[in-house]
Amino acid sequence: MTEKIGVYVCHCGTNIAGMVDVEGVAKWAAERLAHRGVVIARDYKFMCSSLGQELIEKDIQELGLTRVVVAACSPHLHEQTFRTACARAGLNPYLCELVSIREQVSWVHTDKAAATAKAKAVLSGGVERVTHHAPLEPLRVPIHPATLVVGGGIAGIQAALEIADSGTRVYLVEREPSIGGHMAQFDKTFPTLDCSACILTPKMVSVGNHPNITLMTYAEVTKVDGFVGNFEVTVTQKPRYVKVDLCTGCGVCEEKCPKKVVDDIFEVGLGKRKVIYRPFAQAVPKYPVLDRENCTYFIKGTCKACEKFCPTDAIDFEQKEEIITLKVGNIILATGFDLFNAHRIPQYGLGRLPNVFTSLEFERLCNAAGPTNGNVVMRDGTTVPKSVGIIHCVGSRDENYHAYCSSICCMQSLKFAHLVRERTGAEVYNFYIDMRAPGKGYEEFYHRLLEEGVHFVRGKVAEVSAFARLPGEEGHLIVQVEDTLIGKQRRIPLDMVVLSAGLEPRHDAKQVAKVFGISCSADGWYIEKHPKLDPVATMTEGIYIAGAVQGPKDIPASVAQGAAAAARVMGRIQQKEIALEPVRASIDETRCSGCRICNALCPFNAILYHADTAVSEVNPALCQGCGTCVAACPAGAISGTGFSDEQVLSQMEGLLLRNLQPVEV
């Protein structure tokens, strides 16, 4: 044994010492592990205190320790503390091992003798493992200053503006012809009732005009290569059939286009649009898009009205899909949510009963720029409803659909109730399970609605039907509900029903997650690095998330996350380079047989195969250090830093006390 190992056992006040004989463990290590290289074993009240750290530093310098093992709390808490202490004393920080005898021993066991014996085994495992540690240096990679923001909803807009204002380049990629996202479709925003478009469109214009923002709408990210600081992103630009450098956005083409189709996207099927169109009047960018599938010229070969009337010759029927490659250092994903498809709950009658509306349809009905000019009317387009029911939690808090709470529907439903009262004076019934109003001013808004005379019925609606059974039900929709506050079944006849549908992950969220190499929950929401302390970072370095892509969120929360993600990216850009944990796999090419088993196992495409030399190689900047390839290599040619076979197996020998004389412990 050439290593000189120092062992430090922490009391953590009574947190450890209350259940583990700490002095006994240290004494045991000094005696029984001396032959394994332990030259000193100490116990101390609080190892993480500055005095405790100084103890270690002094020993490193005076005794010439080459390895340090600390038995204390979880490495997730204080690994960095003790590594830094070692570094201060001139020892490579990666030659320190922290083993947990608090979270994994003293706090979870009740028998002092058993806990002490386990603490000894855990410490012994650490001593064996640390022998195989190697001095490591963190990997340093430069950060490209440009940023990609994916998704032009309010979260993406906020993120793009924050970063662009700080003076670096932002590419904002949006799938639809215009940025704005769901917020552009809304009429009012809760609880202040300010007009959605009035607060959103100035920001959209700022994005369109910003010298540091390259806006790419009607485009999608199809491939992401590279790693933090050095991503290479492939964007597919769909053809607009409009030359944007010539187009002035005058709108003549749209006016002259002879064909109208139902607008399923922006007007959710309630209104019509031309075949060459801008989704809405304030669209950014101002350039229209030609819908090839419905265009008379593309179907029949004649028409070209748009081209004829365009004053700047901007129409180009020959335009092709374009592939653009971008270099960026960081990526923010703000791709938002889909509305729950309420057709999935047939008993609520959407699509079968004409006067059942979705929440997004209702938003368009209320919107002054919408298909009814803001008149709340029934499906016939003229009749004003005299009674309206709003059903909460449609698709949310329901084990058949989504078990989670969509968080915005209560407030959205209250907003709808207010708008119905304001615009029509109709009787309004809100059917809710629980009223959730946790934001600033939200509870006050609920009370305001109570005072406005809206009926609140606590109970989950069983069915919406058109089968009249009782007097007064004829010609109405009948909502069957158990009113749980009075303990009675009720049948409430209404003219109109609005389904306050929940939010769900984008239908293609999982594919998109794969493109960017991040993970989603079983539902499909993207997973943040830490749910409380790191909500906008992901486990993939350099990729951030903002807004409803991470989980249901209202506008203020989405904006906050957009800004937060921007701040994280700006911090990275400022640092100019980033240090990466050196937990990586590497291949010993003299032992690699070129079988390529590892190639397909790597989800990060970090393993390259060199056909000329018939060996594989790991790109350390792409490797995330999971070690799957290490476990798979039949030749044992791959080793994983920090988690090598020797480290794992020797720790196991130590845990099983195979390193001791066979006596009672």
Next chain:
Amino acid sequence: MTEAFEPVIIGFTCNWCSYRAADLAGTARVKYAPNVRLIRLMCSGRLDPTFVLKALASGADGVMITGCHPGECHYLEQNYKAMRRYHLLKRMLAQMGVEPGRVKLVWASAAEGVRLAGEITKLVEEVRALGPLNWPTAGVAAALPAKPAALEVPA
């Protein structure tokens, strides 16, 4: 043999989920059997099946393998690879005459401290019921790449 048999279990944990679940169990003071000793890996995908054989050959009576739930792997999909290896390993253990119940794969997210604690206690009881693993150490250990230090007996 009047004393109750106390099995020794080696647990392999994923740095991102089950190791954090173990931390959480500690923070929440959830109690479980002291028979388990954990080894941290970066991912369940790092688990070389020979680790399990080696553990059983070196004196462990049971092995617990833990990872992120399907679809929640920190490294996207490496837990699926662990799962595939686990099923092959179980079959192989049966062929070798080792009760497959000694090795168990458990999914535990970072939020599931209580679940992990419950699974540990359950496995300890199951292995206790199976009794000590009388692995023919001499023969098999020789077949495995033996680490010299492992057999070293101090003076």
